[in-house]
Amino acid sequence: MVVGGRTGIVAVRCRRRPHGAYAEEVVELRIGPVPSGSVTIWVAYARTVLAQALSTGGGLPPIDPALIEEMERHLDAWEAAATPDQPFLWTTEADPERLAYLAHTFLQIVQRLSEQAENRGFPIAPVDGEEFYQALIRGIIDAFEAEGRSFASFAEQLRDEWPGLKEP
Secondary structure: OOOOOOOOOOOOOOEEEEOOOOOEEEEEEEEEEEEEEHHHHHHHHHHHHHHHHHHOOOOOOOOOOHHHHHHHHHHHHHHHHHOHHHHHHHEEEOOHHHHHHHHHHHHHHHHHHHHHHHHHOOOOOOOHHHHHHHHHHHHHHHHHHHHHHHHHHHHHHHHHOOOOOOOO
């Protein structure tokens, strides 16, 4: 299902997949197509932010080192999928509860970085990485909207609170 017919975002679908005797609910998240150069620039910036969070805190809220490692694995995957001279398109399946936890932490980081950037009078992140960043955030929000249930209200909250989110 494509949500909202937005350019740059192929939205998600929810399904159940077998996992032993239980079914595990997942959402499929697709980000892109966006220029691969936008991905690599934003990933480099995000790695710097996470490194600062680990070493000095960087003025960020406390982040569990295991969560930082998980975020770094996503950065690794995005970087590996970003092929020069080809559009970036990335797909994964995620547990909606886990994605909500990651999104909430990511929102806290971005809110703090946004405050710091506003105080300095500089952009929050490199302008050349903005297209990937916007696609990532809209993709996450669209995933929760497509999931429905209580996640739809979480998607609305993210859309309302996310600093710098641009509507397509």
